[in-house]
Amino acid sequence: MGVLAINGGEPLCRASFFKWPYADESDAKVLEEVAKNGYYGSFGIQSKTFSERFAALNDAKYCIPVSNGTQSLELIMRGLGIGVGDEVIIQGYTFIATLSSIIYVGATPVFCDIDLDTYSMSVESVKKKITPRTKAIIPVYVSGRPADLDALIELADEMGIYLIGDAAQAVGAEWRGRGIGSYGIVASFSFQNTKNLTCGEGGAITTNSDELYDNIMNMLNMGKDKDGKYSFLGVDYNISEWQAGILNTQLDKFPEQLEKRNENAKLLDEYLSEFDFVSPLKEDPRITKNAYHFYTFRVHEDKLMGVARDRFLNALSYEGVPVVMGYTPLYHTNVVKSEYTKKQIQGKIEVDLKDYPNTEYAYKHESAWIYSSDHILLSEPSDIKLIADSFKKVYDNIEELL
Amino acid sequence: MRDVLFSGRWGTISPKSVEAQAAIADFMYRKHGLCLNSAYAALEALLRSLDIGYGDEVIVASYSNAVDSMTVSCVGAKPVFCDIDYDRCTISVESVKESITEKTKAVIVDSYAGDCGDLDTLSKLCKENHMYLIENVGDELVKNKQATATVMDIGKKNSLNTGLAGALVTDIDDIYNASYAYHNCGRSPVATDNLKVQDFVGGNxxxxxxQSSLVVPNIEKFEYKTEESKRLAKELVNESFKVLRVFHDRALFVYNGSNIDEYVILLNKKGIKADKRFAAMHKEPFFKSDYFKKQSGSEGIEDIDLPGVEKALSSFLWVYFD
Known part of the structure; x- marks a missing residue:
């Protein structure tokens, strides 16, 4: 029996992490209000209230609450006229929704690389992927950290393409003091059960564009224009009053939670900075608020005396630290090669691993998240300390992993 | 709802949705049930699970729920609009026959006040031509067994009153499994790792x-509610009008006057909820738009002569009894 829990020792991290989602009587009350009101469907009073509040949070002119953060991306692309024959650039290091929404509208996804310092879309890689067919780029704000919006917006404007922010994980994030939902032509949010602002299933679109707002609202009205004619593609990706009501009461609690997430993340940054075998992502003063949906860090295998990242993370898991390696790049999934994809996009998705060296390195050797259905960053500082202590314990006993 | 609230599981296939799905399957006498965020989504997941997309054609009645032709367009297929059988107010079997091409993958039939049409003949026709028969019973929740799969709206007040939700039922395992994957980010019904996706291009x-928590209690009330609605509707219907059908909370009248639009306005002014219910979808601008052409790879929907639809638009009057 060794010292490490993976070898039969006592787990160190016996923390009581913050259970998510958090509900109190204010949430129960809003459900009662919806029930008494008697209207539970789309475009109700709760939805209207939420749209105004969420637009304000994002410094955006409009917010459209929708069914989830995947269908929101589809709506956005359709609202911008993106479809068959068009190309949309995304990073491979993201969730399936970013990819599937593009295929669902019939456009061709084009993969670019990420920067290892930030795990965000690489501007240089995007530049190499732009063609005359490119209609949009979708930077994903992984874990709630905005990408380099100065450079990406400048590039998008220069090339005459749209920047669609995938802010599914970035509710509350700010870039240069302004809400993340006000950058680019439009941004897409998710309120799925694990997200920092949740109603179980839900999403939102924020934009400053009058035209895009009108297009999307008409589509959500089953394609009817103001004269009652079906002039647009109709969809029903709406949100119910139950979901919108819960979003309103959850939004009341949100600012305090966001502060706590940031405080605990900074604490973890400090603790992990003491080690050379892991490091937090690079600080960027332009990110005035990181949403910290979860905590991403880099593992440096060369400092682990021959122990691979996955083995190291496994040992941490046994200690009680909820860690995962993060995304498998989407270009590795069968979705990319499927016959259905080829049929829908009328072509094929080109994948050349040489074009994504950073994504591949992150995937195979470096990327790691502190991630769980509990919200670790809302836990007590003493629990955060236990996480850091567990890192040290595993490293101090690394020979047990050889 | 309180149970849901304090359970911490508000979405992403949790106990209430699992329970709702089993209840929907039982309710419709089918093997599998799947609850989704709208009836539109239910039809979309189904079409995708049947591999229907770009380059394919799906036959729908022009005088029908807009959800049908819009969802077909959403997945990249082309809706081929056919006529209705005016005397019965259902999709016309003859017109369906005339609309079949080598690209046809499915026929969608709607429920018009409880009648989905001649399903025996349509089912046989679909089998002969290797097409799927899809039934959209909307909020009427009628129970037939002939279709490959049935889509329904369980959001409406007169339906299961969840606010906003849809469902599909089928007896076919592969269709259920594929629909499940398409509706849940590509995951299989037995997946344990939420970050892993399989071969399907999964959406959400x-x-x-x-909404799920309301399904079971509202199914329990549904039969009683329906019978009561039918009884009240029959009482309210003035026998001096020609009534084609009374079903659930609605009656389909045949209006013989000269201007149905004015008559609808008049009824509404008197506080009577009435409308023409459907449009002639084949004439709607979206199906002639550049976006539709681009997405379907077609030249758009041509102007065609559908006499049953024309006649329906000037005489079918729907009245609803809340």
Missing amino acids: MRIAEW
């Missing part, structure tokens, strides 16, 4: 637990 069409 999941129902939230709030």
Whole structure:
């Protein structure tokens, strides 16, 4: 029996992490209000209230609450006229929704690389992927950290393409003091059960564009224009009053939670900075608020005396630290090669691993998240300390992993 | 709802949605049930699970729920609009026959006040031509067994009153499994790792637990509610009008006057909820738009002569009894 829990020792991290989602009587009350009101469907009073509040949070002119953060991306692309024959650039290091929404509208996804310092879309890689067919780029704000919006917006404007922010994980994030939902032509949010602002299933679109707002609202009205004619593609990706009501009461609690997430993340940054075998992502003063949906860090295998990242993370898991390696790049999934994809996009998705060296390195050797259905960053500082202590314990006993 | 609230599981296939799905399957006498975030999503997941997309054609009645032709367009297929059988107010079997091409993958039939049409003949026709028969019973929740799969709206007040949700039922395992994957980010019904996706291009069409929690209690009330509605509707219907059908909370009248639009306005002014219910979808601008052409790879929907639809638009009057 060794010292490490993976070898039969006592787990160190016996923390009581913050259970998510958090509900109190204010949430129960809003459900009662919806029930008494008697209207539970789309475009109700709760939805209207939420749209105004969420637009304000994002410094955006409009917010459209929708069914989830995947269908929101589809709506956005359709609202911008993106479809068959068009190309949309995304990073491979993201969730399936970013990819599937593009295929669902019939456009061709084009993969670019990420920067290892930030795990965000690489501007240089995007530049190499732009063609005359490119209609949009979708930077994903992984874990709630905005990408380099100065450079990406400048590039998008220069090339005459749209920047669609995938802010599914970035509710509350700010870039240069302004809400993340006000950058680019439009941004897409998710309120799925694990997200920092949740109603179980839900999403939102924020934009400053009058035209895009009108297009999307008409589509959500089953394609009817103001004269009652079906002039647009109709969809029903709406949100119910139950979901919108819960979003309103959850939004009341949100600012305090966001502060706590940031405080605990900074604490973890400090603790992990003491080690050379892991490091937090690079600080960027332009990110005035990181949403910290979860905590991403880099593992440096060369400092682990021959122990691979996955083995190291496994040992941490046994200690009680909820860690995962993060995304498998989407270009590795069968979705990319499927016959259905080829049929829908009328072509094929080109994948050349040489074009994504950073994504591949992150995937195979470096990327790691502190991630769980509990919200670790809302836990007590003493629990955060236990996480850091567990890192040290595993490293101090690394020979047990050889 | 309180149970859901304090359970911490508000979405992403949680206990109430699992329970709702089993209840929907039982209710419709089918093997599998799947609850989704709208009836539109239910039809979308189904079409995708049947591999229907770009380059394919799906036959729908022009005088029908807009959800049908819009969802077909959403997945990249082309809706081929056919006529209705005016005397019965259902999709016309003859017109369906004339609309079949080598690209046809499915026929969608709607429920018009409880009648989905001649399903025996349509089912046989679909089998002969290797097409799927899809039934959209909307909020009427009628129970037939002939279709490959049935889509329904369980959001409406007269339906299961969840606020906003849809469902599909089928007896076919592969269709259920594929629909499940399409509605849940590509995951299989037995997946344990949420970050892993399988071969399907999965979207998200999941129902939230709030709506799911209302399914079972409202199914329990539904039969009684329906019978009561039918009884009241029959009492309210003035026998001096020609009534084609009375079903659930609605009656389909045949209007013989000269201007149905004015008559609808008049009824509405008197506080009577009435409308023409459907449009002639084949004439709607979207199906001639550049976006439709681009997405379907077609030249758009041509102007065609559908006499049953024309006649329906000037005489079918729907009245609803809340």
